[in-house]
Amino acid sequence: MNVAVVGGGIVGLAAAYYLAEGGASVAVYEKGSIGNGSTERSAGGIRTQFSTPVNVDLSLASIDVWDEFEAEFGADISYRRPGYLFCARAEETAADLEESVAIQHERGVPSELLTPEEARGVCPGLVSEKFRAASYCALDGFADPHLALQGFVTAAREAGATIHTETPVTDVLRENGRVRGVEADGERIETDVVVNAAGPWARQVSRMADLDLPIAPRRRQILVVEPETPVPESVPLTIDLDTGSYFRPEREGAALVGGHFSTTDPEADPDQDPDSYATGTDLDWSAQAIERAADHTTYFGPDAAVKRGWAGLYxxxxxxxxxIETSIPGLVTAAGFSGHGFQHAPATGQLITELALDGEPSLVDISSLGSERFDGKRALVDERNVA
Ligand SMILES: Cc1cc2nc3c(=O)[nH]c(=O)nc-3n(C[C@H](O)[C@H](O)[C@H](O)COP(=O)(O)OP(=O)(O)OC[C@H]3O[C@@H](n4cnc5c(N)ncnc54)[C@H](O)[C@@H]3O)c2cc1C
Structure with missing residues (x-):
């Protein structure tokens, strides 16, 4: 079976590896360089603390791979597991956390509900008086997205996949209601299956096949900060759910600081061109990110200094x-991860392979992830734990 994968991010490369391992002849087409999209701009978070069964299951199946990544692929991805700490100020947010933890427990995740004082035990700089409740899971952590992506690149090549960079796919070929290949580099390339793993560009690629998927690019920013007090590496990725602010330890006392604030971040515009966004950080957002981090922890006082920062697209x-679905015969779509596609890439690569090779996904029940859910006839179930 011949498969063309559109997109050289972590999802496309994980798919290329599992497809090639499964016996497919795979070619990846990437319009820029590898990791050109969101993947290299990610914070690298890997967590089990989601609010819906399907996201928890995607995490558990992916963590099985992240755990064995170094042994399996020979690549050190700097995987550290100090946990994730979700903190709730409002009563409603605390109730949501409780519901999420119950769902996580049903799937076997050892997350815990903590009192604010207990939360300060895992994050000593937490201003615990601001919070009503917290949840913590020691399984959670983060890895280096660049190293992880390179690990999949090497593994995919060794399994026989070819990777074409600087090669945009300009059309999706169709015949008698099924997808037959792609047009790239001015050539028609016939394949049995095309995988749309184009991240924030997935809507553009789906339109090439006359489909319209509601996947919108949304700009998100991150700072690397030299805090006033060094952040120990044992501190979890800590999220203040009611303000949208989060931080996690980087190396040598530095921290990554991020967040989504309604005052500085506009809502997603489905028609924004993903190629025309500002890749640097905004001054007003940066000031607010530090101010909000300083409001819930003691690490970021007035002497905290921004070392660098960047923006990427969810x-x-x-x-x-x-x-994650077969959108039309011959076209598998895996996109719209809404800020958690780095961590879910290993499970997604395997699911894409199952969909492409035998049509029946078994790794995780993804029956809720078909695009028909957007037909307006049913209520959507939102993932609440989005940073
Ligand atoms: C600031 C920030 C922080 C994040 N933090 C986290 C986190 O902590 N944990 C987490 O799990 N996720 C995180 N994410 C989200 C994560 O980065 C993405 O979900 C993930 O990288 C998506 O991978 P992808 O392969 O689907 O997309 P991408 O990495 O965007 O790859 C898609 C690729 O497709 C290529 N492409 C597009 N159109 C075409 C075409 N026509 N022809 C050929 N190639 C094409 C693009 O050039 C691009 O390289 C974060 C994202 C941002 C922006």
Missing amino acids: AVTPDHHPV
Whole structure:
């Protein structure tokens, strides 16, 4: 079987590896360089603390791979697991956390509900008086997205996949209601299956096949900060759910600081061109990111200094879940991860392979991830734990 994968991010490369391992002849087409999209701009977070069964299951199946990544692929991806700490100020947010933890427990995740004082035990700089409740899971952590992507690149090549960079796909070929290949580099390339793993560009690629998926690019920013007090590496990725602010330890006391603030971040515009966004950070957002981090922890006082920062794109769907499906015969879509596609790439690569090779996904029940859920006839179930 011949497969063309559109997109050389972590989802496309994980798919290329599992497809090639499964016996397919695979070619990846990337319009820029590898990792050109969101992947290299990610914070690298890997967590089990989601609010819906399908996201928890995607995490568990992916963590099985992240755990064995170094042994399996020979690549150190700097995987550290100090946990994730979600903190709730409002009563409603605390109730949501409780519901999420119950769902996580049903799937076997050892997350815990903590009192604010207990939360300060895992994050000593937390201003615990601001919070009503927290949840923590020691399984959670983060890895280096660049190293992980390179690990999949090497593994995919060794399994026989070819990777074409600087090669945009300009059309999706169709015949008698099924996809037959792609046009790239001015050539028609016939394949049995095409995989749309184009991240924030997935809507553009789906339109080439006359489909319209509600996947919108949304700009998100991150700072690397030299805090006033060094952040120990044992501190979890800590999220203040009610303000949208989060931080996590980087190396040598530095921290990554991020967040989504309604005052500085506009809503996603489905028609924004993903090629025309500002890749640097905004001054007003940066000031607010530090101010909000300083409001819930003691690490970021007035002497905290920004070392660098960047912006990237989330690919956002209306319910903050991806679309993973066979959209039309011969076209598999895996996009719209809404800020958690780095961590879910290993499970997604395997699911794409199952869909492409035998049509029946078994790794995770993804029956809720088809795009027909956006037909307006049913209520969407939103993922609440989105940073
Ligand atoms: C600031 C920030 C922080 C994040 N933090 C986290 C986190 O902590 N944890 C987490 O799990 N996720 C995180 N994410 C989200 C994560 O980065 C993405 O979900 C993930 O990288 C998506 O991978 P992808 O392969 O689907 O897309 P991408 O990495 O965007 O890859 C898509 C690729 O497709 C290529 N492409 C597009 N159109 C075409 C075409 N026509 N022809 C050929 N190639 C094409 C693009 O050039 C691009 O390289 C974060 C994202 C941002 C922006």
